[in-house]
Amino acid sequence: MKLYLDVARPYQPMLRRAPYPESLETRKEIEKNINELLHMDVIRKIGHNEMGEITTPVLITWADVKSRLCGDFRALNNYTKADRYPIPRIPHSLDKLAKDKHITKMDCMKGFHHNGVKPKSMKLLRIICYMVIYEYTRMPFGINNAPAHFQRMMDTIF
Template identity: 25%
Template sequence: MLPLPRLEESCAIWMLEMPSQCLSVHDLSMKVYKLIKKLLEKGLVEHSESPWASPIVIVLKKNGVDIRMCIDYRVVNMFIKLSNYPLPLIDDLLIGFESAMWFMGLDMASGFWAIRMTERAKLISAFICPFGHVQWVHMPFGLKNAPLVYQAVINNCLWGFVRIPPEEEAEVDQDVLDFLQLECQRGVVPEEKVPALTDTMTVFQRNIPMPSHMGPVLGRSSYIDDIAHGAASWDQLCEDLNKLLFRLRYWNISVSLPKSEFGKQSIPYLSHEISAEGIRATPKIAKGVQDLPFPNTL
């Protein structure tokens, strides 16, 4: 199932120029056709007239039937100016669990697709396939700055710095606004200026501050789309989870239930296992290191 799309633009890219690339057709074309058609129907991509055109790479999933379509952005990424937004240090994310007895780990569902692209970024994301020239409306995997853009969005969701623009907040479910004690913004931007703003500016460039009562929801950051949290009691964990889910709904971010764990006494997180007894390396990874052969050459 595809996630609901993100509403406001949060991904902007600045580029130089690149040459177009040739495309080879393979025997998976019908599967590519069905996938492209589905992406078009969901509004995740659109037809393009961009001067940019990256090739696709098709990978079979583990079941040997379904495909995963990747875009080869290696050339594009050479021209992208790297964002300075910081990723959190893993060591910093593995502290603060000392008094926790119950744990949860959340993985977001195709989180990058929850973020819309600016008009400039759409053109840069364009790719070619056997069925034409297509560009992303929502942020794809593979672009150099995509993890950093997503980190900025999820950090803002968890810590509560800026709010989504008023024209988009009006589409948020009323029960979410009530829970977060947010009143719809009215008259902030003249209606005639809204299209220009949403096409060219990210939510951070709009910079509409959250009310002071909207502080951190967990007091923890996420590592891109992975969130871990622990609480001293079951009731506290449930309360924290409820607050988190409402905050995620406000930002239209979906959780992947098959990849998430709730109410556990231990959870895997960033190649570690977290429990009330402490933190240790994931047994599978530790065994792989232990089984390394002893070096016999210099």
């Protein structure tokens, strides 16, 4: 099941944006995340002459320890047709689990990155870091339909 971004209204391509300014420490963390995503085949380098969207990466840090690289896809999200697939409510899920006799733990670390992206949508999912352009080949964080798409995938598994 691969992500397809359905553009709902006439889409005006955004301008190519330079990366946001960041500290040397943040830059090292972005490079670490880029290398990890390249190693996992979540992103790939593309040539500068390829047309398409290019946005800037955003580093989300929590607990002063972990960080996650997202794209600033806000402009794209404004044009993407909303996926209304229902996300289960936590209390409802806990009520269902309370009745079960066996519970299995599944690690969904970076779960979005387990979903591929259809080639037609890849050209919309590009980020630029230090004059190098990368294209997501798997579902990135920062896309408004990613949670619904991930839930649909989980529902097909279970």
